[in-house]
Amino acid sequence: FINVKFLAGNLSWLRECLDNRVGVNGLDKAGSTALYWACHGGHKDIVEMLFTQPNIELNQQNKLGDTALHAAAWKGYADIVQLLLEKGARTDLRNIEKKLALDMATNAACASLLKKKQGTDAVRTLSNAEDYLDDEDSD
Template sequence: MVSSSNTNVNNWSVLNKQEYISSRVIVPFFSIAFFSLQSDTNWWKGTCKGRTGLIPSNYVAEQAESIDNPLHEAAKRGNLSWLRECLDNRVGVNGLDKAGSTALYWACHGGHKDIVEVLLTQPNVELNQQNKLGDTALHAAAWKGYADIVETLLAKGARTDLRNNEKKLAFDMATNAACASLLKKKQGQDIMRTLSNADEYLDDEDSD
């Protein structure tokens, strides 16, 4: 249960058929609490550092400031502990912000490899989600010049053939030789794989 007057509230979407409001509550010791709506609207159930309790809903309403997309904010800032707490409290890993970007996109954009690695371990994480500009996480990493993150994304199966709204591939966005080399090599492997599959298809047709 949180007793501080310093509070920030983050809004969640509907998860697991239960409507949640995520409240990131900053107390003097920088702990974080998450709240869910209860049948009794006067009290919200909150979890903080593994401890669960009730807090008056008007306390949060009167002293809270809304911050959208807590997972995205954690990813942007490279705040691993906050990110893990969001995931532990079932914040959706593939949620989109106003730009249509995922938390993974922002982690790649910021060069936060530790955040990227954690997000990539999440079940059903969307590796190739394109935002409103058509950019993927791979585009972001290539553009910002983070070769280690480009390599990590490629190892997880990130697609190199997706073009953004300006018709640019991640390769076209690469700002250094290391990123460009990794992307070119992967594109070459994909082309060879496609040609091999085509040859196998033709061989099958010839045998019919």
């Protein structure tokens, strides 16, 4: 288990942990992962290094129901919110207070990224049936 509270941006120590196959998805007493704490602390370099791990769990909810995305939005780290969204973090998870990451966003940049992502997710769920209806070349 990697405890990012003690990393404080120490990439070489994190690299050593990863080289020794220390679990990246371990939970602390609050049910939070290393990714959660890296996002909470604004440690973009550590977030990026954790993303090099093929099994990183983006959507793990802690005991309060918060995800890494909730933490980054609440702390106002738009660059980290962007990274999480690019990796496929879910925007539809609610914490125990029924709040989405969007509800917790503390600045316009984070809110804008989250709104845009939710909009594209909604569009993607529409049926593709209309693509087949107007294909006149098919015989």
